[in-house]
Amino acid sequence: MKRLVWPLLLVLALAGCGDSASLYRLRDISALLPPLALRLHDGDNRPRSGADFAGQVVLMYFGYTHCPDICPTTLARLAGVVRQLGAAAARVSILFVSVDPARDTPAVLRAYGEAFGPRVVALSGSQRQLGALAKRYRVSYGFGPADSDGQYEVSHSSAVFIFDTRGRARLLATASDSDADLLADIQRLLAPAPVATR
């Protein structure tokens, strides 16, 4: 019992740092990760930065286009949820960041992104740019050995990082979260901020 005293004191001390009474259903990461910043290129090989998505709720996901299951499922799911927003969908961007630039050329990215609908922006960059972005959001990725056709697996993060319209990191969605929770939280992020909290 006494062993618990110190941890509890520290928990209380740290609990003061974050907003403990979250209004959101997904995991709140407001206090944990830095605001949206990236330097990548899109399917038209145009440079893109975090500022391009100002005023939008951004859902960022790391993957690669040769991914057999989890990437297409996640993207289809996100696109489906965003479609349910109706007109408000125009204020949401789904960023698919490919960590496999060797195979995911701009043309491949463009076709892949378009397959999931208008709100999906497929991005990639040099290993240096991708490494910096992965480090910023504390995710990891790695490449498996190539088979006889030169194909290989890529391990990557499974989380969707959600940023509010001001680019602040707010929520983290995983495969275990329901579509309804995702939809409700995106709607809440899109709602105009109450005056009291400004």
Next chain:
Amino acid sequence: MQPASAWAYLLPWDFYPTVLLFCAGLALIYIRGWRRCRETGQPAGYAALVGFLTGLGLVYLVMHTYVDYLAQHMFWIHRLQHLVLHHLGPFLMLLADPWKALRAGLPVRARDLLLPWLARNRPLRLLYRLLQYPLVAPRLFVGLIYFWLLPEVHFGAMLSATRYQLMNWSMLLDGLLFWWLIFDSRPASAVGRLGYGGRIVIVSLVVPPQILIGAHMALATESLYSVYNVCGRAWPISPLTDQQIGGLVTWIPSSMMSVIAMLILLRRWMHERESPALPRGTVA
């Protein structure tokens, strides 16, 4: 995410000036002081030099190289990192009884300013006394391990760069304090020195809770720490295997450190009883 060359494995994954300053500063001061001690005929053995620098080097290795990346993305390597920060590194550094050499290695002006200031600073001395109080030190030692392993706290520490640093520094500083208390080499007459019996009780008290939490992780049938799934592991490994190895690292080597410490303390205790007239050296 691998470095381009073999050398790059030794480069900092994230550059922390504090870590570089702490490790390089301590190493320089220690080596300088150790040489000065030898020149003036004071006891300064090669075993102490090698022990202190090995401990410090290990601390640097786990905090400021590619190991730091692996520790962020693999649970069992994170446990290994904490084994070094909280146990092995400080254990070796304090076993070497570095105080005399560190004192001699400080530049004269710094020594003349720092040491009197430390002696006068009442809040700092009180804090030190509180943290080293025999009823507090073992609880703090075990409490920190438990605290950072609470799943919610662990999630935040692995996602937030600031909390991650806070976690690692808290483990290192507490490790240094704890093993300082255990390997205190002042003579028995020194004020505030804890007797060997008390120290043996303290190092044995911290064993059962560490076995408990290590076994809890090693034997769990479900993944307790989801953050590694969310952020991706450094290489493909099943979450349960990762957790089991992590549990074993927390369970076995950390308990063995206590056993080794007990043997060292017993030996010193017997030595002190045989030759009470020969003090082992003093620390101002």
